Amino acid sequence: MLRGSPSSDTAAKTGKLVQVESYDDPVSIALTSRQKRDRILLTVFLVIVSVTAIYNFLIAAPRYASEFSYVVRSATPARDRFSFMNFSANGESSDNSQAIITYLSSRDLLSQINSDGLVTRIFAAPGVDMFSAYPSIFAGNGAEHLFRHFQSYLDAEYDEKANISYVEVQAFKPDDARELAERMRRACEDKINALNDRARSGMTVTAEKEVAAARADLVRVLVQLTQARNSGHVIDPKLQSGAAVSLTSSIAADLAEIDVQIAETQRSTPGNPGLTQMQSRRAAIQRELARQSAAMTGGHGSLADRIQANEELDVARAVAEKRLLGASLALANTRTTADRNRLYLEWISKPNRPDEPLYPRRGRNILMVALLTLALLWIFRSLSELLFDADE
Amino acid sequence: MSAGTTFLQDRFERKARTINALLIRELMARFGHRNIGFLWQVLEPLLLTLGVMISWSTVYGERNHGVRVIPLVLTGYTFITVWRHMNSRFLHAFRHGSGLLFHRQVRPADILVARGLLESVGTLIAFFVAYLPLRLLDVIEPVDDYLLLLSGWSLLCLFSFGVAMILSALAHFSDAFERVIQPIMYLILPLTGAFYMVYWLPPSARQIVMWSPLVNASEMFRAGYFGAEVPTTWNWPYLAIWTIAVNAVGWLLVLKAQRHIELE
Amino acid sequence: MALPRRGGLFQWMSRHYALTVFVAVFIFPTLLASIYFGLVASDCYVSETQFVVRSAQKSSAEGAAAYLQDIGINRANDDAYAVQDYIISRDAMHAISATIDLRKVWSPAGADFISRYGAGPFNNDNDEMLYRHYKSRVKVEKNLETGITTVRVTAYRASDAHAVAMKIVQLSEAKVNAMNNRARADRLAAARREAASAALQLSQANVALTRYRDSAGLVLPEATAEADVRQKSMLEAERTRIDAELAGMVARAPGNPAIPALRRRLGALNREIAAQSAKLTGNGDALSGKVSGYEQQLVERELTEKLYEAAIKQLDTAIDEANRQQIFIEQITDPNLPDTPVEPRRLRYMFTVALLSFWAFLSIYLLLSGGREHLNMS
Structure with missing residues (x-):
């Protein structure tokens, strides 16, 4: 900072030098720069798209998805009155569905279904690509990392409008996917029963x-x-x-x-x-x-x-x-x-045995990456255009 | 190569100077040198926010659906201000700024960039100018997560900038479009999400409004402000994709309009 | 230039104010944050637990609200807030301190000098400071939409985080139970008092009845009266028999010597019957008067019995109501024993500081430029 003045002077000198240089033929420099830029951008685009394609088609292990869906019901039907005003209309059922969804993406559930090391085996199996494997340098090593890694293979959603919960879990073999889903389904049953027992004892204890x-x-x-x-x-x-x-x-x-x-x-x-x-x-x-x-x-x-x-x-x-x-x-x-308020899960669909890998969605992934790269590069190109156009 | 990079560096510095000069000129042109001058940039949204805050607080009481009203209004109006100002200021940028185009460094797009920056930064300043005293008086809760708040804000500014570019270019090419754009802007006000929280809506309406990138941005902004105290839903990749898309299209159109102006 | 000359540095800073602001407001804080979060900050473990506070029935509401009210197991919003407030309270902190040394938990050897408890020269070690630190280490979030409360406890050792979280779960349970007992006692107090006073009245009526029996010399007036009546009718039957015998004898053999004896017996019987009648009815000490007094006492007692029954019924209803309004905690996930430190989220915090200081730089730069232009400095 103290020696700021002399250094800025040098900068000014070099700047002048640069200006002298660039004033040689700004138009031709701009022209060649543009051509060079477009070549670079095109290369970048092709590299990104081909890397995506290589990953999706050659490297990524195919993933099978097994899914199930259910409704949380109780003997007394939830009433859906004034659903616009009352944001917790059919609140009780919604609350319980949310509780189950929360449980599904919890560490408790993971340790329940991984009690005999199934999840660890699935991710450590040979043939699983390096980005999907666990333990690995990307996914880490440890229960917390496994939990986080597993979350991206699990999709649990509650559709409030239809009051249905959908759960989808992915694995690298059809039977594994089905087994995972089946275990999760049982875990849900156990959880809802535990909630019931808790509610019952909470109500009757006094x-x-x-x-x-x-x-x-x-x-x-x-x-x-x-x-x-x-x-x-x-x-x-x-x-x-x-x-x-x-x-x-x-x-x-x-x-x-x-x-x-x-x-x-x-x-x-x-x-x-x-x-x-x-x-x-x-x-x-x-x-x-x-x-x-x-x-x-x-x-x-x-x-x-x-x-x-x-x-x-x-x-x-x-x-x-x-x-x-x-x-x-x-x-x-x-x-x-x-x-009367005992909750139960009404199964809409039970875990299926997938016979075709649903993921990765190769075409969709490549298309998305291509379009996004194109848009980003286009923005970059436009911004650089502003610079090249500075004075001509 | 060396010639190219020094050339670019030089161009970059010159561009920065141009935009900086335009920024200050915009500031002065809009608020003048007299009185408190550019402070109006800050006070204008603040006054609006304060006024609405007072009236809403008296109408709704302290809480509305469990969300404190004052922060809700503060975030909502900050949000709506940047969106509306960006769009309306850009609309006539090419015509109003044409006087500047006699300077050979100044290109129409530069004016847009300068105005976009001014709106984004100015409104954010206004937000904090309202936030800090209210916070010090303990009227409102502190911001929960600055990363979310400012990411939401940045994405909103970039998105608004992209849309505003598209609108300004389209308005340049078509007078009819310029006429209908204002009513359209009013019609899509409910889709900005500035006046409500998504979780107030019934589930079926939620799904519809979540298609709007602006609702995603406002939810994200508010998620940053309120934290987990208030349920929020947003999908930032979705918002980012929209932002990239409108900016790509915006630049395409703006550069086209720019060439069109220069040919005239 | 309007500013007075004060050395080369100041002049340089004024001329290159953009760079100065950029360095001071953006580069400097971001660098500091990167150094701290990247190199200095100690790892922390987070133990997390989730629960819902439920009640069998929402507290009674009126009008339209009552119509909206669902019967069944509902989340108890107010109570959940009460639990949330309790967890973040000095009471809870003291209760945890009873078994876990919180000071040691949050300032173990090796913890970095900024995040640990008691860091900095102005921090005295007292309960208030500990409470402030407690609030930064124990986070309670209640989701309005799902009604789920999440508690996160951060500590430098995994076992500590887990232990504190477990303790918090225990304390919340105890708190909910205490709230239940309190509410129940409040709700039932009036009904219980009513029932007790009715029982007292009933036993008083019983005492009064006994006293009356004692004073009247009767245990069971009905039985006594019945016996008396039976005796009287026995006497009357005897009289009828003697009457008939006498009449027959007079007709068959008027000179029978037994006739006077029978006549005398008849006279004695008549007197006895009259005496018995007087004992049953009539004025003064007659049984009829005693029976009516006794019946009055009986009516009194029946009345108190009815009152007592009503009070008991009311108490039953109140108990039923209280049972319904019981709140309880439903544990969704138990506190986990973390095996990986997740706090501080280094990259995230660095990026937060960078973004915040970048926008701060833009803002300050704009304000400064505007100000300088306004003052014609540039």
Whole structure:
């Protein structure tokens, strides 16, 4: 930079020299340059096109493509309403298709189908050209490189309009292509099932917890109830209180009977010595009756008291039963929802065994390269024309 | 050989000087020496962008279909500006620039190159002049990927340049074409992709608009701006092929028109 | 020339401003970037994982939105954003730090001095700086169209990247579960409270019933009443029998000595029946009054039972609803253990810098030319 001035001076000098030279005969220089340029461009064009042709016809290993297509469906049909407004209309199905497509071009899928080294074998097979082979200096060496390399032999697309996914995979032998496609198809099935299971467990996990809690609650109440029965000597309050009541009432009947007898005796024979006996018998019956009703309703330890504990636990049991019932219903409901939404792959076409190599598309490749080269060279030629035309 | 290369070098330097001079002349001719002069080149698109930004923001609120409105408008109008300006400025380049042709170094194509450069660079400056303060105020998100943004932009500029060359040459040969070109430009505005994101459209419409190279370019530009936050679809080889094709045809026609002018 | 003379260099730069700008704005940054990305930058490994956040049902919407709503398993957009925000949060970073030393992960020995954590003279080592670095190393992208969230973790060692990514997956799961529990508790709280208070009322009604039984001296008023009635009818049957016997006896043998005894028995029976009747019905301590009080208590209890059942039903509905609104993470791809460093993408970054600085050069050149022309400098 510091020595910029002198060097620019030199440049100016050489520039002048050049100008002197070029002013010799600019028109003829331009003319010869043009001819030379066109010759060079023509050569470049021919070289590029012939290299492309050589690669496509002689070097490139033919590739066979096997393809399959499917629709991701669930039992409840996706609704396609207001598809213009709602950009995620038939969203659920589309989302799942996208998930599968994403999975198809993932490392997980590659390691799944390459579990026994099939993919590596395919690309390392003899006869595969150097640009398509793996490992190679172009494709690299390592799982990450294999993943990237494999992506250019795999085409997974989801057509949102038709809701169909198309998958195409290429290999160098028809059977390999088919085997790859078949493995990918199975991997898709596995994935969709895994997604289903995840969705189902994601939905039901809390409901299941709820059911377990309700069941535990019910068991606890039942245990308490047994304990209460044991400690309170009450098995069935209704039966037992009914028995108690009938006992009381039979005692009361006895009392009434003895009352009648006493009254009758008093009328007929007031001095009957049996009367005293009857009186004492009546007192005994009276005491028994009082004891019985105390046992039934007389505060702490009475039948009513014990029944209360029992009845409270009965209520608790009813509560727990209802809760368990509700939780079980909710679980069943959730399971039904999950099952209704269970996804499945509907195969439109299964992997085929290609009998003709589809790739490389030689004619198309050569035509494209030729046209593009022509256009690029033409642009280059036009730009140079601007220079040659600078002043004539 | 040595004579040829030095000859070319000399021609190249002279051409660069010519185009540079034309560039500055264009700048001055359009905005004058007075006031803030050439800054208008920068402020003009900026004002338009700001105005539209304010009105759209009030109409649509902060988000429209999940995309922030301000960056959307900023990218959209930057995009549409370069496309429309390039086409309209080129249309009369041969006639308006004819005064310059008395200079013997200046060829009609040089004017096109100078104008194309001016539009491309000027609009990009305008983009960043609007972007930087908004970014510093934290109104908008930073550009996600400059490579995508600028590749998209470069391809757009080259594509617009090619189309504009074709239009200018055709307008030179046919007056009728010159008349109908403006309405046509308005009609194909929806195909530029400046006003929408492709993923807003229903799948069937997506397939149609993706045939448009301009939509590919705008999606690419926006992909560079927004990153993975916003779904975008583009196919850069497709866009590049279009660009090469229109430039090849454009140069063919422009050189033809140039010879035609010189014969007059 | 309008500018003051300030030495030869400045003058030269002013005259060759295009070249100066070209070198300063284009050549220089591009060269620096090439040196850095080509020679200096250390290799980094990226571990990637993809998942979708789903819910059984979209949260309830109203009006047209409800019509648009699909029943089924849907992506949960808001929740996915919540998960995304969580992953890029200080909380998550601290949670990862509990098991993995992030500072060591991002500044191992041998890492280059620009990209590693704590590089540069102004970087103090604190949590905030670590968080900033964390944000540059952990990238979360959510695709609006497919609903798929992608997490990428960059580290200098493959195992570190993998470990951090695994941890993030774990944490996201835990976060989603916590969100579920929280939302569920919120949704069910009211229904649960209602059910609990109804259960309490029911047990109170039961207590009241027992108290009433105690105070009335009855366990089962119906049974007692039935027994009483049965007893009364037994007495009445006895009376009818004696009546008939008496009538027959009076007709057949009016002088039978048993007749007075039968008459007396009949009288006693009549008194007893009257007493029994008074016990069953009548004022004061009669059974009928007790039964009506008891029935009132029963009605009360039935009412609370109905209330309780309604509350339980409501709770069931709420649980059902809550089950539907459960969100969960569906893992599409698990974090991979990378075996090839993919970051930095050297060529790509070099090219980015080159393109950016080239356009910057063009812009600055145009502005400078315009400015100089405007000021009549050239």
